Amino acid sequence: MSEMIVETRDLSMRFGGVLAVNNVNFNLRERELRCLIGPNGAGKSTLFKCMTGLHQIHHSNGRVFIRGHDVTGWRPHEIVQLGVGIKTQVPSVMNGLTVWENLWLSARRIHGKKGASPEVDRVIAELGLQTHVRRMVGELGHGQRQIVEIGLVLCQRPKLVLLDEPAAGITGAEADRLVELIHGINQQAAVVVVDHDMNFVRMLGGTVTVLHQGAVLMEGATDAVMNNAKVREVYIGNRAK
């Protein structure tokens, strides 16, 4: 029986007058690959933040379970210690440190003094960051900084990986490499990918969950969801506006 990596029960999040997440029941098993799609403002990033503790969950919001632990009221670093990694929508890396230093900080926590350096070297090789190792992350382009952030996630060998718009602003060839990379990560971890690029989502495969106005609209195989009339209406309706 594979482990339930993440499970939300009747999760709701309200900001001011807006119900950003509306009674969402979301679950993911070990090594599952899920794509989370939906128009802007559907609640995708908010859902991620709930899963990582960036939005603290209270009992009134519902329940979130990470690898069987009830993480209600937990702080981000406690949740991350369960084996969760996130690449945020806007790259969140340490701009004033070098690529090597960024990765080392991530690796150090899991692999300790001796294991940190070898792990950093491994991830650098896997992501092809050799030429940038000593450069300040702040000097790198947007795409490179995203790769570094994915590197930060990889160094901790997490069981749950959340990627918020990893394909934003990258070229076709890079997209192929990214799909390969994500499939590679998926060998070891459950992965949730948020993205707007439908081609990219199709290339990834896996199941698709559609969010609309904070609630789960539909869940299923990629083609079935893409061809669903309601889903198309939600997207086209939004685009027409």
Place this chain on the structure above:
Amino acid sequence: MWVETRTFQRVEMDYAAVVFLEIIYMIAFLALTSAGLAVVFGMMRVINLAHGEFVMIGGYTTIACAKAGVNVYFAMLVVSPLVVGILGLLVERLVVRQLYGRMIDTMLATWGLSLLMVGIVTFIFGNTAVSVPAPIPGYELGEFQMGGYNLFIIGIATLLILCMWLVMRFTRLGLVARGAMQSADVASSLGYDPKRVYMWTFTVGAALSGLAGGVLAPLTGLLPSSGGAYIAKAFITVITGGAAVITGTLSSSVIFGTINQVVSFGSTPVIGEIIMLAFAVVLLRLMPQGITGRFFRNAP
């Protein structure tokens, strides 16, 4: 016996009136001395640590004018705001403008300016206190001697808050100001150059500080170092109040003014100040965005 009881009650009531007036006065004092800082912080997210010195220079301007024969009311209500307003304009153009978005750097640079201003004023006026007599005499409230000028200060503070509220609510200027508070883009989309909006906002803030200084000048002897006494309390009042200019300053002035005076009456003024400061810490810990970050969020 009946007569004695009545006298006792009368003294109690007078005392209550005194305490009440002192509290109102403290609130007015805090609001008046914080207004300039609040406008600049609320509108531009700039913390001008030279605010205390703006107040001090407003005071010196009034005293110098009064000694030169100018009508003291004219000096404090017109000349001081004008002079300090111009000073504020210079400060904005030369220093503050270079540092937008860098909050800590702005705090440090304006602190440097405050030291510089203290040094210059000391150079010009020396280190002995200057003063001007209060133009309104004291009066008696039953058994107690009260300062009449304090009522004037309460009046001015009330008038000021009222004017600010009216401007914010009912004029185009106020609308642009409230828009700029949300973001600089709003100002541009309304057709106003955000840089100029900020420049005039800072100038108005400085003028308000100058007004406060002028109005408060007759209270005690003024020294170049007097600004220091204003900045700490104003800083705490404004930050704790939160981003909303009028509501924030008013609510924190009310809270702090009341606490300060009530505790002072119970013990000593020093304990009153200490409790007020400690309360500020507690308040900030509970409401990290200030009072109006939590309540009254969309108020002006």
Place this chain on the structure above:
Amino acid sequence: MIGDAANFTSAGRTHWGWIIAIFILLLLLPAVFDTNTPTLLGIWALFALSLGLMWGYAGILSFGHAAYFGLGAYTYAITSMNLGESTAAWIFAIVLPAFVAALIGAMMFYGRISDVYMGVITLVFSLILAKFMGATAGDAYSIGSARLGGFNGIPAFPILNVPGDPSTPIFGTALYYVVLCCLVVCYLVSRWVLSSAFGRVLLGIRENEARIELLGYNAPAYKTAIFSLSAAMAGMAGCLFASWAEIVTPALFGLGQSVEVIIWVIAGGLGTLMGPIIGAVLLGTMKLLLGGQTFIDNSLVIGAILVLVVLLLPKGLLPTLMGWRNNMGNAV
């Protein structure tokens, strides 16, 4: 660890050659100069180092760091007066500020207070101490046999003595060497902390605290720890000051003292350890020289310096000089 140190390149190299040369000069200084002023400068340098460590490497700016300087000084004065011997007083003067800082730091950092509001809280705390100590005149206010003395402070307490021997006080040249030794030890401890994993995490916190938390580190705990260490060093400086000045007054907690140390750090170079030390020595010397005359007010000069530094030399003196040196090297 040594291999790792070689890979941590963003912070720049420590120029041990220069540092050792300066150290030797400082060792020989008493042969040429009277040690009274250099001792004070050394104390200020230690105080500046304590703030520079916390601010430059963990991004924590306190607007009231004088609180811990003053606490160290007062704690020493009160304890030595009560015990008659300085060793316990010395220890207590370092531990008490550290403990208080841990409490206040925990309150602020676990409460996720942001920059500006942290500035207010640290400022307010030092103001509370200053006001309180300023109002403690009269016999009613005393701790043991030490009268707090209100505005006038506490005079006539035993200065530092050789540990275990209360009849041998440390003053003059001996005190100078003690201060120098403390400065060196604290510098080395700082260097060691920064090169450890703990110190690296602090750098990460300074850069992006949210990201460090998302890597599984308990950022508030790290910040509280460095805040406490910084306060301990400030307390040590305060204790040394008490022994040098032979009197402690509420001004030590004052806003002026807090602002001065901020200026020393930023003018000397935020993000380095030697920068704050140099800033304190240079600006401290200037302050003492200006204090001797009344024509130009110290406020004026130091205010102008602060404005100019923020506008023109945002990195501070030392990094700018080092930058020029590196650029000249590249040109060749």
